[in-house]
Amino acid sequence: MSKTYKIAVVNGDGIGAEIVPAGVSVLKAVAKKYGFELDTTELSWGAGYYLKHGAFMPADGIEQMKKFDAIYFGAVGLPEVDDTLPARDYTFKVRGELKQYVNYRPVKLFDGILSPLRDKTAADIDFVVVRENNEGEFVQTGKTMHPEEAGGMAMDTSIFTRFGIERIAHYSFNLARKRRSKVTNVTKSNTLINSLAYWDKVIAEVATQYPDVEYSKMYIDNASASFVLRPEIFDVIVTTNLFGDILSDLGGAIMGSLGLGGSGNINPEKEFPSMFEPIHGSAPDIAGQNIANPIGQIWSAAIMLEHLGEPEAANDIIAGIQHTTAKGNLTKDLKGTSTTSEVAHSVVAYILSEKMANT
16 A cells, blocks of 8 residues: 655645646656555645735644645735734744744756856755744844834844754754764854854754764854855855855855745654645746746755655656756756756656656
8 A cells, every 4th residue: 555645735836836836747747656545635834825814824734734734835925914924823833833943945056057067067066945934033032112213223132052052953963873874063152142152052063972073163254255266165064054055145146047946844753744845936027837847846856755754766857956056957047948847857757767767
């Protein structure tokens, strides 16, 4: 009897209505090939839902999500909706309440794509940004007081706990053992001398439990420069919520486009469903034109299948992406002429080809 995975599909807003179906078509193809079932349910939540109902999801939205094995998500946000709301009322809410404390964002140069870094190749750009996803700078515990007055003030407070730091550190060191056994802690403890000095202290303690993994610390300013000048030094980066958000976009840029970046918001213990999404936004300015790059969304599908326990299927998706980019089947953001659907069709065709079936 074949295995069945229950997947919540949330297109979200903007280009989500194009790239998510493209990703689902790839998922269906690889499921057919490997003999497992995908039971998908579409949830029409996001900023569009907010405009109609005054909320980004129903009151029982999180409870609905808990019934699924995973969430396959596009992007959230529209120009007519206050841009402080999508993170608070959808993204952070899902990540927090479903304890998706790992944000896994790989950076890889695909075949056939020239990095903006003129001297770097695929051998140089291959690392993972592990972003702590539930604490740090994005906990939104601050307050704004008397904003229009001369004495107005605003404050946000970062929160770092031993529990939260230890679990993201253990995840990172275990991941490094499956890769090239190197962890870089990206921090700024020379200026944030309380919160990030504590972050460093706890991560260094965890590092002693992994003597087989090379451990180093790097300040965020140096790390940002090193992404551009020497990306080959990185394997697994562990960093905070804010720094991880910024660095992973820089990672997308050195790959050639933010449209290439996939990610997973992961609950490693699988007590709750994890959510898989591209690193970019909803890009409403190009929505409906069939020109959005679906590769980040498709790569997110591979990350989802890896998490669900289907590594061979995940590897086939990556191979399909590599084949597609290598033959120059690229969207406008990569100076190509292919449409969203053409890129997805190419990946599907490669997955279902005799060549792949016989390997």
